[in-house]
Amino acid sequence: MRLSAAINSFKSSNLISWKTTGKLQQTLAGCIELSGKTLHSGKVSKVKIWPGFAGEGRYFEFHSNLIPASIDFVRESLLCTTLCKDGYKIRTVEHLLSALEAKGIDNCRIQIQSLDSEDTEVEVPFFDGSANAWVEAIEQVGRKEALDRCGNNVEKLAPHLSEPFYVSRNDSFMAAFPASKVHISCGIDFPKVPAIGCQWFSSAALDDSYEKHIACSRTFCIYEEVEHMCSMGLIKGGSLDNAIVCSATKGWLNPPLRFPDEPCRHKVLDLIGDLSLFARSGSQGFPMARVISFKVSALSLSLGVSVRLNRVKLNKKILVN
Template identity: 35%
Template sequence: MDGFLPIDRARRKTLKTAIGCVGVGLHSGRRVSLTLRPAAAGTGIIFRRTDLGIDVPARFDRVADTRLCTAIVAADAPQARIGTVEHVMAALAGTGVTDAILEIDGAEVPILDGSAAPFVFLIDCAGTISLNLPAPVIEVLRRVRVEEKGAFVELLPSATAGFEAELSIDFPSTAIGSQSVGMRVTPAAFRAGLADARTFTLAEEVAQLRAAGLAQGGSLANAIVVDGPMVLNPGGLRRPDEFVRHKLLDVVGDLALAGAQLSGRFVGHRSGHALNNKLLRAMFADRSAWRLVEGEVPVDGATTRMPAAAAPAMA
């Protein structure tokens, strides 16, 4: 399986050592410290608010806000919020890390350069080790689709094992316009084609966002800013279709909240964090739409498990 972690090596994975960084939150503008720590097999990805002493599992059913980012909260402690989790989640999924504790001393993951590349760099610096448990794999069995105001996202079964994705966007700004990208999301493809794609915004929206208490930490150092046909960042774009690639990066991060790598095909048009989360909720709500092939994954507050020895063969 050529998904986030190939099936012939599909063991759970964690970091060799702890590693951290300090940055600002894109929306809060506040300084925040993030430390990625190793975790035991079966832990999953856990965000730990060190300032509150509260753990929040990185799961689709903990998502509480999708305005311009994906934010999760603790089930019984709504004050324990962690915003902008999608880029670090994409980096963990893209490098095959299944178990880690992410310690954070504030309410938002640092934005760094606006992409997943700095988080991939941190993971590479820390190193990773395989654990003696199978990594969870969810196979999509039938089509699940969510639509809203001309936008849609869907998951479909795939003829081959792995995770494939196709995404298109359409913006009125001529610097962005219509773009599309499709790929088989392997670890190598993630690193080469998605990790360094940065978040972006329109110049005319910046004042509105800040008036609404958002984008307080935004700058040309951590986001692409577009004004009509112009890209205002002095260095320009990292690639001509960086916009749609960043949107697909968000998809990878948001779908990582399934708690397992997906074996199937994603197709979307004008997707966003809200639709990505609704897609996972719709899939898990229909038990006939998916099956757990390996490992275990928490669903609806309980743990669904399928031992490797009893797992059915992939179609």
């Protein structure tokens, strides 16, 4: 079973129920416009984010094609999360979606374009490798109550777990436990890269701590893996300005780090962006749960693992570092 089918089965199963948050759906109070170089293609792309109608959620517009920011449209890709519909692809969406989810922008239209009008594939600008640029832009324009096309406000829902959920492969795992609030704990382990080693970070991921402690954490990579990634046609736009790079023998090549555990915090940033894809009709995507992950990366990366949800065996895909 493909990743999207497995996650959709999880989303629609008895494991999840949708309950009110006691809040109304929100959108941007103005338009955001940013452009910049992308990570993998190295091209420049431009993004305009417009206020959206309540109940319509977050969605991309590319060459007049609308692609919802939903797990239904996730496709497998290397080193980023990719949405695809009708042959059009939006890559590296996780940082932007992480910021929108954490800052409570439930509904918006994300218009994106490449400088090459013939492209059927486009990436979200990468900036410094964190979500800082998006958070700052959201803060600048502010947010407001979203109204539907009839002028009515809409209640905001959130997914709640009815029982614990667990998926694993070897020493990599993700677990989620029912809770009244969002809480996330993330661990990584790079035993062959001593400067990173084993790290853990915990946070109430959707409160004010996101902006202070998560959004500014940058993408990281291992120096000894760079040549291999380049040979695969990836990270053409990568540089010491948009990622922190660590060598197994020499340590960090472009210090200082913003936090001692910045790599682990960035994994939390990515995870929030990926789990935001559970959102539907302007609801919250990240489940009201205590989520614990260890050595797990983006949902769009693939290694098959078997899980049992409500006595149904499904295939879910994760990347083991």
